[in-house]
Amino acid sequence: MDLTFQDLFHFGSHALESVNDYEKLSKIFFGSRHDFLNLLVFDTNGKLLTSLAARGVRAQPQLSGVSAQNNLFFQEALGGKRYISPVFFGPNGPSIQIATPITKNGKIIAVVSGEIDFTLLWGVASKTSVEEGKIYLVDNRGARISDPNIELARSGENLRYREIVNLLVQGRERIDFNKYTNEVGEKVLASGVKMPSTGWGVVVEQNENTALKQRNQTLIIALIFAGANFALLALLIFSTFRLMRALINVGREREERERTIAFLPDGVIEYTGENQILAMNPAAKRHLDIAGLPINIYVSESAAIPAGLERLWTIFFPRQEREGGQGNIYEISFQKPEPRVLQIITVYIKGTGHLEEQRYLKIIHDVTHERPL
Known part of the structure; x- marks a missing residue:
């Protein structure tokens, strides 16, 4: 998530310094990072200083006039850590919240938070080709957060009853091969990799007979997907493509x-x-x-x-x-x-x-x- 956190810090700092120039800053920020739904800047007491929302996105009125002091994202960022939330379903659809401290001369002076449209990663997973199979993601609790079948992704079902998912949640970095019967009753062979940047798990499953012929290919797909990480995918597939459209x-x-x-x-x-x-x-x-x-x-x-x-x-x-x-x-x-x-x-x-x-x-x-x- 390094690229995404860098942009959050970069534009959050500008928002803190340009509190009277919302329109220009919004145009620049949401014009270059279309995956962000909003950007919020808080002082060290949790008071909301600046709030930017992408066009057509519903704001978060519950944060207006209310201190974020007791919110986990604020506490983590104020403690000098980066925060990544589980996937949640809000009025704008599936998204994740991230937060990071804004520092000046080595001192934390504010906290910036942003909500990211998670349908991006759904699209990536659905477009990743796996012969007679698919790729899906689980978060660090084991909940399914991405699947080519959007209804399955929306369900948020916890899949820790599958051994491969449980091992990923427990911290295993890589599972080469694991057999199970999937939700449609098909016997599959799966490979799993943990994404180091988020703690999420990437699982590639294939029909068992097909997978036995392509054992290495299944694992390679998982490794490549995990290595790319969410920030890079966001940059390459969402923000960059929108930028390219403008450039050409x-x-x-x-x-x-x-x-x-x-x-x-x-x-x-x-x-x-x-x-x-x-x-x-x-x-x-x-x-x-x-x-x-x-x-x-x-x-x-x-x-x-x-x-x-x-x-x-x-x-x-x-x-x-x-x-x-x-x-x-x-x-x-x-x-x-x-x-x-x-x-x-x-x-x-x-x-x-x-x-x-x-x-x-x-x-x-x-x-x-x-x-x-």
């Missing part, structure tokens, strides 16, 4: 595209299949230590690297020993001018013809404080 709108000029990404806390680079840089937001320039960017620049592995653009070239052509992760997600470490670890996420936008017509995004997330250097 043919009616937008270059300046307007750059304004769209200017306020995002993560670095964003838009480029073509020929590696021509089309747009780069301030966060990307900061992460890559770029003072000025030439117009119509192409990043080429065979070309000489222009002075001051060494980091830009490195994220496009990383040396093998610097990579972490796999596929389109990897990490790169820099030692100069200061130690920094950047997580790079590459996303295809559009175009299947000539390279110059293809569009991609590179999203740059600073994970320095989470990684040993």
Whole structure:
């Protein structure tokens, strides 16, 4: 959840400083994070200072004029911890609440909380292909929180009576193979993995006969899904796709595209299949230590690297020993001018013809404080 908590802290801090500019802040926040339903900022006594709600989302009147001092999310955040709630069903549908402290000079000065639309993860699970099977999620209590069958997901049934779920709840990080009969009476073989960022469990089940032929594939699906974590899924599948829609709108000029990404806390680079840089937001320039960017620049592995653009070239052509992760997600470490670890996420936008017509995004997330250097 690191990316999501970073955005919560980033925009919560802005909300605390810009209490008279709700409309502008709401537009920026909910325009870049469509998965958030609201954002609430409390002082250290639990008094609600700022409340932002996405358009069409019902507010939370029960918090107006009432101290959040006795609420678990507030107590956890005030104690310096990140809070993640169980999935709950409110007036806006299934969602989870997260909270984190806002700090200044090492001191907690406020608490920010946000409600996240959980139907996002339902969509992810339903679109993850498993031959003659499915993928579902349980929370740290064993309750089913995601399933391709929406009615099953809505039921919130506790599945600890299944051995695989019970083991995940007890703390087992990985269960390779477990047999049981599912809710439709089908004998299945399942693999399970615990998501380290949330404590939730990912279970992939397949028809027993099919699974016996593809034992490794079932486990790999669970491992990949768990490793991606909710924050990354939210970024790639929800927020980024909405951002891409804005970026590729043919009616937008270059300046307007750059304004769209200017306020995002993560670095964003838009480029073509020929590696021509089309747009780069301030966060990307900061992460890559770029003072000025030439117009119509192409990043080429065979070309000489222009002075001051060494980091830009490195994220496009990383040396093998610097990579972490796999596929389109990897990490790169820099030692100069200061130690920094950047997580790079590459996303295809559009175009299947000539390279110059293809569009991609590179999203740059600073994970320095989470990684040993």
